[in-house]
Amino acid sequence: MKILVLGAGAVGTAAAYYLARDGHEVTIIERHAGPADGTSFANGGLVSPGDATAWASPEALKTFIHGIFNHDLGIKVRLGRDPYLFLWGLRFLFQCTPARKRANTVPKLRLALYSRDCINELSEETGLAYDDRRKGILYLYRSQQSLDAAVKNYRFLAEHGLPIEIVDAKRAAQIDPGLAAAWQHFAGAVYSPIDQTGDSRLFATRLAEFSSKNLGAKFRFNTMVEGLEIEGDKIRAVRTDAGVFSADAVVLAMGPESGVFGRRYGLDLPICPVKGYAATLPLEEESLGPTMGGADEDRYIAYSRLGDRLRLSSTAEFTGFDRSFGPENFAAMFRTAHELFPGAFDQSKAQLWAGLRPMMPRSVPVIGQARYSNLYLNTGHGHLGWTLAAGSGRLLADLVAGRSPEIDTADLLYRNW
Missing domain, CATH: 3.50.50.60 (FAD/NAD(P)-binding domain)
Known part of the structure; x- marks a missing residue:
């Protein structure tokens, strides 16, 4: 055809x-x-079945509502700009029940696990290289409370086929030596060993x-x-x-x-366009950067190691099709990255970018x-x-x-x- x-x-x-x-x-x-x-x-660079939990959830409902009034959160909502966003928001909120969260997570995880196998098979068939690393991803949590809440979600993913390991902060730093200077900031992490990274x-x-x-x-x-x-x-x-x-x-x-x-x-x-920001930086000292992908979940910041580069990404901003950005959109991202990987990069060399994710209510x-x-x-x-x-x-x-x-x-x- x-x-x-x-x-x-x-x-x-x-x-x-x-x-x-x-x-x-x-x-x-x-x-x-x-x-x-x-x-x-310039997305986050994570090939992450471990991040397959549906956004629409009781927890997201609270964050979504808070994001309407507090634009300093990792999620920012500006309903007044687009009437269609209001209607989309209603459909999104309808999905924010425990039952709908579970029902939406299952097919999403099923496709993510399949897709991870497909991309690896495809790269082997074609010989494609795309700065991929197959070392897993660490989902890091700064408080015991947030870690305990996350473990409930990951237990559900594990029941449906995702291998996971719940680790303390010291173990996280053993898995990724790039966290040697920062592990004490965290209560622990969820390690998804089959997750990986690459430059899309x-x-x-x-x-x-x-x-x-x-x-x-x-x-x-x-x-x-x-x-x-x-x-x-x-x-x-x-x-x-x-x-x-x-x-x-x-x-x-x-x-x-x-x-x-x-x-x-x-x-x-x-489909609602959800804006995110990313920064790509050359690693000045590669040994001080991450060796794999990860996410500081309490600060809504993800990172990937792409060859000799560091990719940072953050924020879910509901502002229509606006793709504009300024230095202020990256300030919190860089503060956290300097804390995680001190001395690894020079932020003045960052390539900055903003893009739109096509998000369905489910x-x-x-x-x-x-x-x-x-x-x-x-x-x-x-x-x-x-x-x-x-x-x-x-x-x-x-x-x-x-x-x-x-x-x-x-x-x-x-x-x-």
């Missing part, structure tokens, strides 16, 4: 790879100048090159999607500012823009056929887009081909939402 993939982030590029590997004639349309120049440009932009860029060279995939960059041409129950073509592209099937993988675009064609895609992506017989969705991955990219791409390719997927698709397909 002739398939158009709309969006060349980590999610769209992975889907294009699997579709092209199946023998389809694949063209990827992307408004930016290259792969992963949007949401996937490097992954998408090299996978695009591989798919183009070896599988015949065509990438059309600097091309803006303007609309769909529909006949009956099928999409006949996609209109762009570079012309009209005909297709036998279309995959919508436009990240945070997917919801706005989909609503023009009757799709119920409640915190679970939507994948599969929707409304039109040849339209497929692969979007709404939220804060785990990098983690879920390979698995959702492979699942999508199975659905397009009419094969039985390798994992249970319950609560992952669009019609289940």
Whole structure:
């Protein structure tokens, strides 16, 4: 089939790879100048099934409400800017019950575990290198109270297939010697040994090159999607500012823009753009930096070791499609990073960035056929887009081909939402 993939982030590029590997004639349309120049440009770098607990929860309800009034928290909410955010918030709050939290976490974890295996298999098949490290991730907690609360969530993940180890602060520093100067600030950590890290932009860029060279995939960059041409129950073509592209099937993988675009064609895609900030720094003294990925959970700050670089990320900000940022957005991030890894980096050399996560109220992506017989969705991955990219791409390719997927698709397909 002739398939158009709309969006060349980590999610769209992975889907294009699997579709092209199946023998389809694949063209990827992307408004930016290259792969992963949007949401996937500088995310936290964590491939983290250990972070699969659904955002929507009783705890998140309290934080969400506090974030409306206190903008110094790791979560910031500005409802007045966008009426649609208010409606999205209502749907999000509906999911914030203990039962819905468990129900949403299970498929998210299932896909994350599958996707982690897929990305490793893909990298072995293609020979891709993307500054990956397969050493696990430490989820660090500063108080015994926050650690005890987190352990309840991780026990649930463990019951559904995630290996974990609950460790004290000294053990955490043994697992990651980069924490030698900071372990005394923590009560303990949850160690997820199968989690890993990697540069999503490097992954998408090299996978695009591989798919183009070896599988015949065509990438059309600097091309803006303007609309769909529909006949009956099928999409006949996609209109762009570079012309009209005909297709036998279309995959919508436009990240945070997917919801706005989909609503023009009757799709119920409640995707909210959730802003996050990231800083990438060269390590001045590599021995003083982390050897793996981690998160200071009480301060909402994640970090990754990407080759000889340190990636920091923080904040969930509900402010619409605003991607602006200033030095003040990174001050707390740098204070914590200096505390964790003193002497490891010079913050004046940081590459600063802000991007938007495409968040569904359930915190679970939507994948599969929707409304039109040849339209497929692969979007709404939220804060785990990098983690879920390979698995959702492979699942999508199975659905397009009419094969039985390798994992249970319950609560992952669009019609289940």
